[in-house]
Amino acid sequence: MSNTVEIKNLTFSYTDKVILDDLSLDVKQGIFVGIIGPNGAGKTTLLNLLCGLLRPKTGTIEIDGTNIESFTVRELAQKVAVVRQEFVPVFDFTVAQTVSMARTPYLGTFGFMGRTDRQIVHDALEATDTGIFASRILGSLSGGERQRVFIARALAQKTPILLLDEPTSFLDLKHQVNIYDLLKAAQLEQGKTIIAVTHDINLAAQYCDVILLLGSDSSFRYGYTKDVLSVEQITKAFGVNIYSGKVGQEHFFIPLGKHAKDSEQANKMQDKT
């Protein structure tokens, strides 16, 4: 079954401000999409539209040819799992309890799990290395550990599509890479479609197959990572000088402001383009 996500002529606005204007794109099953762009460009809005929390003003979003508005909340939760920025729940649920909640869209009223559900939860805990603290409460974990738990939950939800909203903000370098490795593994081993909103252009460059670059003027560019991530595009979208270099296959980008030590480097790059 192919679970292509098709966005057709999508427009969305909050009362008077147009956020997304006539956005159309196809996301093929099994690819890793990075959504980048400046604050207010509509990255999170697009994510919320994709998981059915917001409704488009015009246009449609289809999964496997079906408009997502015709899914029930439960059906959609079997197609799309969402990971947001990590947070501490109000009540002291354990890691295992939290991950088990992922099975809700497949279970009856009381959500008691069967053998297969337990196996799925177990596998998700193993895949994310969270099994070792399965019986600890979420509040007692570090931010990076907690985010891994939420990713475990998303994996246990067994959806073809995984949405992430800035999954690595507030995490240190090691944990950032950790999370992206996990996601890449889920993409390669389980064939999941991964759509991640991120502010980290360099991680996006290293991990994403395609990039959706949203501009603050509701323009957008969608294409292969190396085509979209160029100094010119990024400078235009973010309005900041960029120094770029190359490691192996991909470019890296360093934003350099007026008072940055190496701001001249960025200016030189700017002149070249």
Added chain:
Amino acid sequence: MTEILTIKKLAVKVCIGLVILLAVMCICTLSGTQKISLQKVLDGPGQKPGENIDYEIFVGYRLPRVFLAVLVGAALACSGVVLQAILRNPLADPYILGISSGAGLGAIIAIISGMTWSLWAGSPLAIFAFIGALTTVWLVWSIGHFAGRSQVTSLLLAGVVVNAFFSAVIMFLTSIAKSEQLRSIIYWLMGNITDKSSSVLLAGTICITAGIICLFSISNRLNIITLGEYEAKGLGVDTEKTKILAFTFTAFITAVAVSLSGLIGFVGLIVPHAVRLVFGPDHRQLLPLSAIIGGIFLVIADTLARTIFGQEQLPVGVITAIAGGPFFLILLARYTKKVSWSK
């Protein structure tokens, strides 16, 4: 993964709880200012009226009262559990959305106007309190819905405003009440368990049990709703529908409990907390265990209330408040510490 709840584990815990509840009920029914012996009570059935005083006290007076205490304790505790989940606020209680002041206003109007009729064995006091409670919840719900996007906050604010206004009206009515009415008003406001006719008890039992069963049926969804609206929808839970169901059922069982016993405080706050501390936050077991432990707590409190000063009976609300106040403070300290630590 031993801590994942299964039907079997839940059933075992609930059964153990029920056995303890029955034991406590027996002990509390046998104790009182008037000593009665178990032997005589067991001999009771079949004897002529007036022959066996012990049996008559047991069946006619104490048993209904103990039964009522269990019922009210269970209803308040369950209501507290659910409201804490829906409002995502561990300090919520059954009265947080203004139900207490609404019921209070209804009760005081009934007392002051001195009505004496009865409807299906319900006294004007109970019926007015019930109507007052439900009207207030409806009012708070509509104001909250009308006022705001961020539903939880606007609901809580609406609750506070309505509570404040009705409390002012209650104070006004209390100040113009006749002195012989004052005692019943105060006892009602403090929460007081007294004898009720068996038909009232039966109606109450049916209503509260049905309400608790309905709440239990959404208990798994409550778990997920405590993570927040977005998270819950992402996990396939229809949050709007669940919230409306939860509010309706809690309002109903709280209104029934309040109309039977007045405003008994703290049960709905401390029982859910104590159970959560011991058994964890899974609502599928939190709800039934809170019902049982709420019942146990209120039966013991009421037994103390009717025995501690000999013939003079205290309103049970005094006991729950004295026991609950310090507990609440400890809880508050613990909770604030946790919040500042996690930020």
